[in-house]
Amino acid sequence: MKDDLVLIIDFGSQVTQLIARRLREFKVFCEIHPFNKINDEFIKEVLPKAIILSGGPASVLDNNAPKPPSIIFDIGVPILGICYGQQIMVKMLGGNIVHGPGTSEFGKSYVNKKNESILFLKDFFETKNEQVWMSHGDHVSRIPSNFEVYGESENAPYAIIGDVNKHFYGVQFHPEVVHTLNGKALIKNFLELANITFKWNMKAYLEHAIHIIKEKVGDKKVICALSGGVDSSVTAILINKAIGDQLTCIYVNNGLMRKNESEEVIKLYTDHFKLHLIQADEKKLFLSNLLGVTDPEEKRKIIGKLFIEVFQKYASEIGEVDFLAQGTLYPDVIESVSFSGAPSATIKSHHNVGGLPKKMNLDLIEPLKELFKDEVRILGKELGIPNKFIQRHPFPGPGLAIRCPGEITNMKLEILRNADEIYIDQIKKYGLYNEIWQAFTVLLPVKTVGVMGDARTYDYVCTLRAVTSIDGMTADYYPFDHAFLSETSNKIINNVVGINRVTYDITSKPPGTIEWE
Ligand code: XMP
Numbered sequence: 001m002k003d004d005l006v007l008i009i010d011f012g013s014q015v016t017q018l019i020a021r022r023l024r025e026f027k028v029f030c031e032i033h034p035f036n037k038i039n040d041e042f043i044k045e046v047l048p049k050a051i052i053l054s055g056g057p058a059s060v061l062d063n064n065a066p067k068p069p070s071i072i073f074d075i076g077v078p079i080l081g082i083c084y085g086q087q088i089m090v091k092m093l094g095g096n097i098v099h100g101p102g103t104s105e106f107g108k109s110y111v112n113k114k115n116e117s118i119l120f121l122k123d124f125f126e127t128k129n130e131q132v133w134m135s136h137g138d139h140v141s142r143i144p145s146n147f148e149v150y151g152e153s154e155n156a157p158y159a160i161i162g163d164v165n166k167h168f169y170g171v172q173f174h175p176e177v178v179h180t181l182n183g184k185a186l187i188k189n190f191l192e193l194a195n196i197t198f199k200w201n202m203k204a205y206l207e208h209a210i211h212i213i214k215e216k217v218g219d220k221k222v223i224c225a226l227s228g229g230v231d232s233s234v235t236a237i238l239i240n241k242a243i244g245d246q247l248t249c250i251y252v253n254n255g256l257m258r259k260n261e262s263e264e265v266i267k268l269y270t271d272h273f274k275l276h277l278i279q280a281d282e283k284k285l286f287l288s289n290l291l292g293v294t295d296p297e298e299k300r301k302i303i304g305k306l307f308i309e310v311f312q313k314y315a316s317e318i319g320e321v322d323f324l325a326q327g328t329l330y331p332d333v334i335e336s337v338s339f340s341g342a343p344s345a346t347i348k349s350h351h352n353v354g355g356l357p358k359k360m361n362l363d364l365i366e367p368l369k370e371l372f373k374d375e376v377r378i379l380g381k382e383l384g385i386p387n388k389f390i391q392r393h394p395f396p397g398p399g400l401a402i403r404c405p406g407e408i409t410n411m412k413l414e415i416l417r418n419a420d421e422i423y424i425d426q427i428k429k430y431g432l433y434n435e436i437w438q439a440f441t442v443l444l445p446v447k448t449v450g451v452m453g454d455a456r457t458y459d460y461v462c463t464l465r466a467v468t469s470i471d472g473m474t475a476d477y478y479p480f481d482h483a484f485l486s487e488t489s490n491k492i493i494n495n496v497v498g499i500n501r502v503t504y505d506i507t508s509k510p511p512g513t514i515e516w517e
Contacts, residue, residue, distance in 0.1 A: 003049070004028070004029055004049055004196050004197050004199075004200075005029055005030065005031060005046060005047075005048045005049060006023055006028055006029070006030040006031075006048060006049065006050045006051070006052060006191070006194070006196060007030070007031060007033065007043075007046065007048035007050070007051045007052070008020060008023075008030055008031065008032040008033070008051075008052045008054060009033060009034075009035050009038060009051060009052070009053050009054065009068050009072075009085070010032050010033065010034045010035060010054045010056075011035050011053065011054050011055065011056025011058065011066050011084050011085060011088070012034075012054075012056040012057055012058070012066075013054045013055035013056050013057075013082075013083065013084070013174075015055065015174060015176055015177055016032060016054040016055070017032070017330045017370060018174075018176040018177060019032075019052055019054060019082070019176045019187075020032055020370060021176075021372060021375070022176050022183075022184060022187050023187070023191070024200065024205075024375070025184075026187070026188060026191060026198055027198040027199055027200045027201060028191055028196050028198060028200050029200040029204065029208075030052075031046075032054075032370065035066045035067065035068055036066065038068060038069060039069050040069050040071045042069075043069060043071050043072060043075065044071070047075075048077060049077060049194055049195070049196055050077055050078045050079070050080070050190070050191065050194035050196060051068075051072050051077060051078070051079045051080070052079075052080045052081075052082065052085070052190075053068060053079065053080070053081040053082065053084075053085025053086070053088060053089060054082055054083075054084070054085050055082050055083030055084045055085060055135070055174060056083075056084040056085075057084075058084065059099060059137065059138055060084065060087045060088050060091045060097050060138065061097060061099055061138060065088065065091075066088070067088055067092065068088070068092075070092060073089075073092065073093065073168070076166075077194065078166075078167035078168070078169075078190060078193055078194040079166075079167070079168045079169070080169050080170070080171070080187075080190045081168075081169070081170040081171070082170075082171055082173075082174060082175065082176070083134075083135065083136055083171075083172060083173070083174060084136075085170070086140065086161070086170030086171055086172055087136075087138060087139075087140060087170075089168065089170055090140045090143060090144060090147075090158075090161075090170060093144035093147075093168075094144045094145065095140060095141075095142050095143045095144040095147070096140070096141045096142035097138050097139065097140055097141060098138060098139065098141040099137060099138045102155055103136075103137065103138055103139045103155060104136055104137045104138075104139075104155060105134035105135075105136060105153065105154065105155045105156060105172075106134060106135050106136075107133065107134065107135075107179075108131060108132075108133060108134075108179060109131075109132055109133070109134040109153050109154065109155075109156075109173065110129040110130065110131055110132065110153060110154075111129070111130050111132050111151040111152065111153045111159045111160060111173065112128060112129055112151060112152055112153070113125045113128055113130070113150070113151055114149055114150055114151055114152060114160075115148065115149075115150050116150065118150065118162060118164055119189055119192070119193060120150075120162055120164070120167075120169050120186065120189045120190060120193060121150060121151075121160070121186070121189070122185065122189050123182060123185040123189075124182045124185045124186055124189075125151075125182075126181070126182060130151075130181065130182060131179070131180070131181045132153070132159070132173035132174075132175075132179075132180040132181075132183070133173055133174050133177045133179035133180045133183075134153065134155075134156070134172065134173045134174070135174065136156065136172055139155060139156045139157070139158065139172060140156070140157070140158035140161070140170070140172070141157070141158075143158055143161050144163070146163045146165065146166070147161050147162060147163045147168070147170075148161065148162060148163075148164070149161050150162060151171075153172065153173070156172040156173075158170075158172065159171065159172045159173060160172075167190075167193050167194065169190060171186065175187055202375070202378045202379055202381075202382045203382055205379065205382075206238070206379060206382050206383065209238060209242075209367050210238070210241060210242040212367075213238070213239055213242035213243060213365065213367060214242050214243060216323075216365065217242070217243050217246060217322075217323060217365070219246070220246065220321075220322040220323060221246050221247075221248070221318065221319075221320060221321045221322060221323070222239060222243065222246060222247045222248070222321070222322070222323040222324070222325050222365060223247070223248050223249070223250060223315050223318065223321050223323070223324055223325070223362075224236045224239065224247060224248075224249045224250070224324070224325035224326075225249075225250055225251075225252070225307075225311055225324075225326075225356070226249045226250065226251045226265070226269065226275075226277070227251075227395070227397065228251070228257070228261060228262070228264075228265035228395070229327070229392070229394065229395055230327075230373075230376060230377065230380060230389065230390060230392055230394075231327030231328075231329060231368060231376060232326075232327040233265070233268075233269075233327075233380070233385060233389060234327065234368065234376050234379055234380040234383065234385065235325050235326065235327040235366075235367055235368055236249050236269070236275060236325065237273050237275070237380075237383050237385060238367055238379070238383060239325050239365065239367065240273065240274075240275050240276075241383065245276050247275070247276060247325070248276050248277075248278060248318050248321075249269065249275050249276065249277045249278070250277075250278045250280060250311055250314050250315065251265070251266060251269070251277060251278070251279050251280065252280045252282055252307060252310050252311065252314075253279065253280065253281050253282060253283055254282060254283065254286040254303065254306075254307070254399060255282075255283030255284070255286050255287050255413070256286065256303070256398065256399030256400045256401050256413070257399055257400070258395070258399075258400065258417055258420055258421070259417040259418065259420070259421045265389075266279060268385075268386070268389060272386075278314050278317075278318075280310055280311075280313075280314050282306075282310050285306065285310070286303065286306055287408070287410065289302050289306055290302060290303070290401060290408050291407075291408075292407060293407070293408070294405075294406050294407055296402060296405070296517035297349060299398060299401050299402065299408075299517065300349045300398050300401075300402065300517075301349060303397070303398045303399075303401060304349065304397070304398075307397070308356060308359060311356060312356075312359065312360060315360065321360075321362065322362065322363060323362060323363050323364070323365045324356055324360065324362040324363070324364055324365070325364075325365045325366070325367070326364060326365070326366050327366075327368055327376075328366040328368065328369050329368050329369070329371060329372065329373060329376060330368075330369060330370055330371060330372055331372065331373070331471055347513065373471075377390045377391070391433065391434055393433075393436070393437065393438040393439060393440075394437075394438055394472065396515055400413055400416055400417070401517075402515050402516065402517040403416060403420075403440060403441065403442045403443065403515065403516065403517075404416055404442070404443050404445075405442065405443075405444060405445050405516055405517055406444075406445030407445070411498070412443055412460075414498075415443055415460060415462075415496060415497070415498040415499060416441060416442075416443040416462070418495070418496045418497075419441045419443070419462050419492045419496045419499055420440060420441040422488070422491050422492050422495060422496065423439065423440075423441050423464055423488055423492065424439060424440075426484065426487065426488045426491065427439055427466070430484055432478075432480075432484075435468070435478070436466050436467070436468060436478050437467050437468050437469035437470075437472065437475065438465075438466070438467055438469070438472075438475075438514060439464070439465065439466035439467075439478070440465055441462050441463070441464055441465070442462060442463045442465060442505070442516045443460055443462050443499075444460065444461045444462065444463060445460075446460065446461050447459060447460055447461070448461055448500065448501050449500075450493075450500035450501060452493075452500065457500040458500075459498050459499055459500035459501070460498055460499050460500070460501075461499070461500075461501040461502070461503060462492065462499050462501075462502055462503075463502070463503045463504065463505045463516075464485075464488065464502065464503070464504050464505065465477075465505045465514070465516075466478035466480065467508075467509070467514055469509075469514070472514060473509075474508075474509055474510070475508060475509040475514050476508045476509075477504075477505065477506045477507065477508060480504070485504055488502070489502035
């Protein structure tokens with residue numbers, strides 16, 4: 001597989017991982033390495049079959065502009081420079097870059113074809129003006145000798161350039177993002193020109209990931225917090241496959257899980273995958289600390305803090321540990337980096353294990369850091385995790401605490417669990433589960449009057465939530481038909497003691513959020 005490596009040299013673009021994702025979609029093996037970790041020896045050792053230079057926030061006009069080692073231009077492999085990557089290639093090969101009025105473009109733009117008779121442009125220009133996505137402040141003002149120009153945009157006279165003999169190509173826009181409508185064609189053409197074989201698959205990724213984990217961990221010990229969610233489960237099962245019992249997992253039962261959830265995930269981890277699992281039954285601790293707490297942020301903070309304390313307590317029983325495994329995905333990494341550098345408002349303090357590595361002085365292992373959610377699901381399948389687990393909707397760290405606005409009591413949690421079970425079963429029965437990003441029930445801190453069997457009732461209201469979304473950042477409510485809603489409402493009211501009214505939440509995000517707290 002290494003024989004067909006495409007090396008992506010990263011200059012810090014927000015979308016570098018998208019380049020890798022596109023390559024994987026074409027079944028091509030690639031590795032991303034930051035520019036400052038790459039030197040002549042590295043290139044000679046890995047011998048990539050093609051190189052892609054990513055975009056990045058720097059300007060090649062800066063004194064210390066990041067550069068790839070110049071050896072990459074001498075080893076006879078095709079190179080594709082994207083945005084900053086194009087500019088640094090041009091500069092290193094003797095061209096020129098300028099900055100000033102009329103050198104920038106951000107967002108949607110159009111490239112006019114100047115000459116499309118080269119293989120690199122096959123299937124790219126559907127019209128004379130092809131839509132692309134730009135994000136640049138400087139632009140190329142003179143191309144190196146042997147290069148030709150193949151496309152121009154309003155503020156980038158050299159939007160597509162190439163040296164067709166050496167197969168060096170440069171584009172000012174980002175072919176890896178979906179807003180560049182035919183960007184995939186360029187990437188595919190480049191790979192074909194590099195004679196790459198399109199044979200990579202998730203099985204190969206799995207083998208590669210196992211190899212990397214083994215090398216990194218050696219004979220040391222790793223701990224992992226399991227939540228029952230897809231990301232932490234795939235992380236743990238993958239690491240377990242690589243290093244077996246050197247991994248210890250800790251599952252904290254905080255009493256805020258859904259009906260039968262803890263039992264089911266524990267069964268999967270221990271019976272099916274034989275993970276070395278410590279079960280921390282801390283239901284009482286969490287619930288007693290949440291008693292009387294109604295403020296959503298306070299709830300989140302209490303749960304986050306307790307989680308760290310409990311995790312530390314159980315981890316200290318394992319003895320010397322060097323690594324903490326986390327199921328961080330690529331979108332989590334982007335979200336945590338602010339584009340503008342400006343601090344963003346805290347809408348909700350997310351509960352995750354982010355505070356742990358610093359507190360415990362542990363190195364991180366994040367084997368999913370390069371993947372997107374759908375890729376993690378494919379990897380999970382490759383690891384043999386049952387579909388039922390892989391397809392699960394996301395579940396927040398603070399669990400049912402944030403689906404129970406107002407004070408949390410055992411009785412309310414019980415009512416919520418029962419209603420939620422019926423709702424999710426209904427969604428599955430109607431075959432809608434995989435169409436929906438996330439569905440759950442919220443128990444409102446409100447009682448209303450009803451009538452059942454000629455008698456007055458005075459019970460809680462619950463609301464049903466179901467949203468569609470790509471990444472959880474924005475969302476819309478799912479348009480259930482009325483028959484589904486009334487059948488579900490009847491089932492809940494008839495079967496759940498404590499609820500006499502059901503509503504459906506039709507708020508999108510924004511202005512709402514997915515969870516209620
Ligand atoms: P919101 O409610 O912010 O949620 O629109 C977006 C997505 O994030 C999940 N969520 C969390 N996940 N820890 C998590 O791991 C948290 O503290 C947390 N809060 C919200 C939420 O379920 C939705 O998928």
